[in-house]
Amino acid sequence: MKDSRSFFEKLTGSSRIEHQLEENPGPALAKATRLPAQSSNWPDAGEEGELTVDVFQTPDEIVIQSTVAGVKPDDLDVTITQDMVTLKGKRQKTNEVSEKDFYYKELYWGTFSRSILLPQEVDADAAQATLKNGLITIKLPKLDKQRTQRLKVKME
CATH class of the missing domain: 2.60.40.790 (Immunoglobulin-like)
Structure with missing residues (x-):
């Protein structure tokens, strides 16, 4: 099976939702629509x-x-x-x-x-x-x- 991930996806380990939807749409869709937002990389309180x-x-x-x-x-x-x-x-x-x-x-x-x-x-x-x-x-x-x-x- 050919790996169709982009260079960036391979480098970072990230994955586009389209890849997840192709493989198994149920869990990917649930993950995209129901999980609460992850903490951002913005500075913590007290930082600028x-x-x-x-x-x-x-x-x-x-x-x-x-x-x-x-x-x-x-x-x-x-x-x-x-x-x-x-x-x-x-x-x-x-x-x-x-x-x-x-x-x-x-x-x-x-x-x-x-x-x-x-x-x-x-x-x-x-x-x-x-x-x-x-x-x-x-x-x-x-x-x-x-x-x-x-x-x-x-x-x-």
């Missing part, structure tokens, strides 16, 4: 989740974007230095569901943070952050390293 981010540049700015759906602007804290941005926040559950009633439990609830080392220095005082449709966008104007300024020497 880490946001995923996109960081890119325009000619004048470094832009950071991250999905923070379900988080209110008041629950977000953005700190900026010339070479780093830290985004912290908390996603709070709006309802309580018993563990035994879950089929899937993949959403992250709790505190999260992410520090991003910037590829170049920015003007922290001119930075802007907006939240729209669950996406935070932080725009950081680049500092012009080529710009020079002459100082006039005063006699004392």
Whole structure:
């Protein structure tokens, strides 16, 4: 009999439900529909989740974007230095569901943070952050390293 599992399935020992349904649909279907959700791999209480981010540049700015759906602007804290941005926040559950009633439990609830080392220095005082449709966008104007300024020497 030919093993039709994918490389990933062989590597991890996982199995698609289609394979289980082909072999014996009864137990596989019961397993998929009746078992409570397994604990997720999210951090335990007291630990923080880490946001995923996109960081890119325009000619004048470094832009950071991250999905923070379900988080209110008041629950977000953005700190900026010339070479780093830290985004912290908390996603709070709006309802309580018993563990035994879950089929899937993949959403992250709790505190999260992410520090991003910037590829170049920015003007922290001119930075802007907006939240729209669950996406935070932080725009950081680049500092012009080529710009020079002459100082006039005063006699004392």
